[in-house]
Amino acid sequence: MxxxxxxxxxxxxxxxxxxxxxxxxxNVNSVQRAQPVATPNYVSDKRVITDNTLARTVRVNSVxxxxxxxxxxxxxxxxxxxxxxxxxxxxxxxxxxxxGMSIGSPNETWxxxxxxxxxxxxxxxxxxxxxxxxxxxxLSE
Amino acid sequence: xxxxxxxxxLLAGVLAPVALVFTGCESTQVRNVxxxxxxxxxxxxINSQDWANAADQLVGSLLSSGALDRAPVQPSVLAxxxxxxxxxxxxxTDLLIKKIRVALTQTGKVVITNTMGLGERAVVAxxxxxxxxxATGKKQKIVAPHFTLYAKLIQQxxxxxxxxxxxxxxxxxxxxxxxxNTVWEDEREIAKQSKKSAVGW
Numbered sequence: 563m564x565x566x567x568x569x570x571x572x573x574x575x576x577x578x579x580x581x582x583x584x585x586x587x588x589n590v591n592s593v594q595r596a597q598p599v600a601t602p603n604y605v606s607d608k609r610v611i612t613d614n615t616l617a618r619t620v621r622v623n624s625v626x627x628x629x630x631x632x633x634x635x636x637x638x639x640x641x642x643x644x645x646x647x648x649x650x651x652x653x654x655x656x657x658x659x660x661x662g663m664s665i666g667s668p669n670e671t672w673x674x675x676x677x678x679x680x681x682x683x684x685x686x687x688x689x690x691x692x693x694x695x696x697x698x699x700x701l702s703e
Numbered sequence: 704x705x706x707x708x709x710x711x712x713l714l715a716g717v718l719a720p721v722a723l724v725f726t727g728c729e730s731t732q733v734r735n736v737x738x739x740x741x742x743x744x745x746x747x748x749i750n751s752q753d754w755a756n757a758a759d760q761l762v763g764s765l766l767s768s769g770a771l772d773r774a775p776v777q778p779s780v781l782a783x784x785x786x787x788x789x790x791x792x793x794x795x796t797d798l799l800i801k802k803i804r805v806a807l808t809q810t811g812k813v814v815i816t817n818t819m820g821l822g823e824r825a826v827v828a829x830x831x832x833x834x835x836x837x838a839t840g841k842k843q844k845i846v847a848p849h850f851t852l853y854a855k856l857i858q859q860x861x862x863x864x865x866x867x868x869x870x871x872x873x874x875x876x877x878x879x880x881x882x883x884n885t886v887w888e889d890e891r892e893i894a895k896q897s898k899k900s901a902v903g904w
């Protein structure tokens with residue numbers, strides 16, 4: 563019995579779909595406490611989107627802050643990869659003082675970050691200058 | 704006649720772009736880029752962004768630990784010990800240490816002593832102290848450091864199927880001088896994969 567062209571096409575499509583899906587298997591499953599004990603100090607943020615593609619790829623879920631070593635601001639952002647495969651982006655924190663002036667830091671640079679598919683991760687930094695009161699988190703592809 | 708002219712035009716049309724390509728190879732184009740920006744070259748070694756990244760993470764970890772706040776006086780006095788370079792790279796370790804020194808000094812939490820340790824900074828500081836002692840006739844009181852900072856750079860190279868991975872580890876320890884105990888230590892890794900082109904000359 564000779565297989566019909568339709569059956570062959572269907573089988574081929576199934577194999578291709580299987581290969582594609584197995585190739586994308588970089589997603590991350592995770593487990594965490596149902597009622598978290600931590601009480602983060604969330605920051606109300608303002609967002610400026612100039613790259614819609616990036617915004618559809620990686621989302622900033624939240625930003626929280628704390629103070630370390632007495633008077634140094636520490637900021638942490640939780641980022642989520644909205645895609646099914648691993649994505650690499652760049653990010654940078656910039657600091658601003660009470661008068662709105664930018665504070666240059668010797669280590670203020672673009673950093674590379676890879677997030678697995680559908681995973682969330684945190685990025686954080688400490689302002690080495692005690693005059694820092696505000697920050698800007700920049701993301702780029 | 705017409706065919707000959709057509710061939711000449713065709714030949715010129717082919718040769719002109721080739722000539723342009725080859726003459727283009729001879730010119731050198733230079734542009735300024737931000738060493739900390741997105742256009743900085745990514746190499747298999749440690750580039751300017753990697754140094755800044757490692758320094759930022761280590762300083763963040765040190766400040767978050769609160770170890771510097773436990774000194775008997777503020778700001779605490781810090782002496783920077785030598786940095787051991789166990790990588791295959793011929794690098795000036797000040798690329799890391801200077802960034803950490805600048806960042807820590809900006810916090811106002813520490814002052815960094817130069818009257819001890821290795822390098823030209825220590826020599827100049829010691830000579831300046833001696834000169835001052837000679838000029839004033841008074842023995843200068845040198846403040847002993849509360850902490851020493853020690854760092855080490857390690858490289859691990861792995862190669863599979865033509866892909867080379869260089870993993871650079873930046874280790875750092877803060878030691879309490881009075882007790883000799885390590886009061887903080889951390890390490891950061893930067894891994895870089897490179898693949899050699901199949902066609903290359």
